[in-house]
Amino acid sequence: MAQAVEEWYKQMPIITRSYLTAAIITNIGCSLEIISPYKLYLNPGLVFKQYQFWRLITNFLYFRKMGMA
Template sequence: MAQAVEDWYKQMPIITRSYVTAAVVTTIGCSLDIISPSNLYLNPKLVMKNYEFWRLVTNFLYFRKMGKFPSGC
C-alpha cells in the first residue's frame, strides 16, 4: 500500500506535487499550532503597506484545521 501511494505521488507533475505538498504541510502546521491561520489569509492592506507578499500565495494553501468532521456528515 505504501509503495502505491509513493508511486502515485512520484507520477504527479512537478507543479501539482509541489502544490499538494505545500497544502498538506501548511494544513498540518496550522493543526499543530506551528503556523497561525491569521498569518495566511489575504489582506491587501498588509500586502501593500507591510510588504507581506507571502499572503498572495499562502491563502491558496490553507483549507482548515484537521479534526473531527462537522456535524451532519
C-alpha cells in the same frame, strides 16, 4: 500499499506535487498551532503597506484545521 502511494505521488506533475505538499504542510502546521491561520489570509492592506507578499500565495494553501469529525 505504501509503494502504491509513493508511485502515485511520483507520477504527479511537479507543479501538482509541489502544491499538494505545500498545502499538506500548511494545514498540518496550522493544526499543530505552529502557524497561525491569521498569518496566512489575504489582506491587501498588509500586502501593499507592510510588504507581506507571502499572503498572495499562502491563502491558497490553507483550507481549515483538520479534525477527526
